[in-house]
Amino acid sequence: MIYNTQVAIIGAGPAGLSAAIEIAKDGGQVMVFDENDRPGGQLFKQIHKFFGSEHHGAGIRGFRFGEKMLEDCRNLGVDIRLNTVVYGMFPDNELGIVENGKSHTVKAERIIVATGATEKPLAFPGWDLPGVMGAGAAQTMMNINRVQPGNRIVMIGSGNVGLVVSYQLLQAGMDVVALVEGLPKVNGYDVHANKLKRQGVPFYMSHTIVEAKGNGKVEEVVIAEVGPRFAVKEGTEKVIKADTVCLAVGLMPSLELLRMSGAAFTHIPAMGGYVPMHSKNMQTTNSGIYVAGDVAGIEEASTAMEEGKLAGIAVCKELGILDEADALKREAEVNERISELRIGSHGEKRREAKDEIIRRYDSWKEK
C-alpha cells in the first residue's frame, strides 16, 4: 500500500512529536512513525523530574511530559503509527516502512528525521559477558519491563545519563557499588551527582574499567586509575564484586536513514560525533529533508522540542501553510527560548557546537 502525506516524521520522541504539533496546529497533514509500541522516545523511560523552565516541563517527570504531547497530537488529529519501523529512505521523499509485519511505501512532500540517539559502545575484556549492558537497556528493563538488571551495579560514565540511571537503580532497590569516570570531574550536573553521593555511592574519578570477569556472567569488575590520555596507571587496579556493568559513555546520533538519503555529515565531538549538516531551520543538505533533536546533535529533551518546532515551522513555510511573516515571528520566539537553554557552563559548549554545524552548512551552501 502507498500512503500519501504532506509531512512524514520519523521518530515519536520529543522532537518528532513537537514538530508534528507545530505542523498540525496550522492544518498541515502529518504522519509520525515510531518503532516502539509507545510514543515519547526517551521520555517514556524518564521517571525523574526534569530541569528547565516551566515551559519545558521542569519539575515534571519526563514520562508525564510525553503523555501530554501525545494528547496534544491526538487532539490535533496527527496520525501516529507505532510498532512501525522505517527501514529505508529513497529518492523523491519516499520511505519504506514495515507496519505490523507488512511493508508499505510512504510518499511525503517533506520529511523530518527525528530518530534520536544510540548508546556508544565500549570494548574491554569481558564486555561480551552477560551482565554488561547499556545504561539505556538497564533503564528499559527496570522502568518499562519492571525487572531488576542485577543486584550490584558498576556504572561507567558520570554524564547525566549515568547519574540519572544510577539513581533510578537505587530507587528500584539495587546497589550501585561504583560510579566510574575517566575524567577528573563529574561530567553531568552536580545536583544529580550529589543525590548519589548522599546515598553513599562511591565515585571513582579518573578511573576506567579494565576488565569484567566471571564464569559465564559478570562476577568481578576490575577498575584502575588513568593518567593523561586515559592511559591506565599500572598497579592501581581495584577489584569490585558486582554482577552488572552499565555503560553510559555517551550517545551518538542515529544516522542510518539519513545515510541512505545522501545527506552530508560533519564531525563534531561535542555533539556525539558525526552529525548531519543542517541550516538554522534544521534543513539538511538534501532539500525537503529536515532533522530535529538528538539526531541533529546530542542535547536534551527541551532543546529537542524546540528544534522540532523549528523544523515544523520551516516545513509549514515551504508548503505554504504558514506565511513568511508568521513563520519569522514564530522562529524568533523559538530561537529566543533555545538561546536560553544553551547558556551556562553546560549549555555554552552545546551552543558553540550547534553554531559550528550551522556555519559548516552555510559554507557548504555557498559552494
Add this chain to the structure above:
Amino acid sequence: MEGKVIIGPKAVIECTEDIPCNPCMTCCAKHAISLDGDSINSLPVLDDEKCNGCGICVASCPGMAIFVVDVNEGTVALPYEFIPIPEEGQEIDATDRQGKFVCKGIVQKIMYTDKFDHTNVVTIKIPKEYVNDVRGMKIIKEGV
C-alpha cells in the same frame, strides 16, 4: 547576614551550578526565591525574611538540592524518593552529604500531596549541632 537572628524553619538551597532550571523560584508562593541574574541559568537565592519554611520547594526542585532547616529546633526537611516511606515517630539513621552516618534521628513529619508527584518531604528531628551536616536519612533495617 551578620548579626541576623534566624527564627523558624528556613529553606537552604544547595544548588551551585549555572544550569537552566527554575522550578524553585516558580513554586514558592511567598516569592522567597529569586534567581541571581536575569537568565534561567543564574543561581537561586533565598530571601530569609519571606521564607516560612513550608517545604514546597523541597519537593519541587528536580535536583533535590533544597532542604528546610530549623537551627533552633534541630529539624531538617529532606526530599525522599525511596520505598518504604518511613512513618512519623520512627527512628532513622541521619546521614551526611556523602551518605555517612551522622546520628540517630526521629521522623517528625511526612508531607505529601499529589502535586509532589512521588517526592515525600520528610522532616527529621536530630541534635541541633548536626543540622548543617545532615542531608539524608536511611531506614534502619531490622536485624542488621
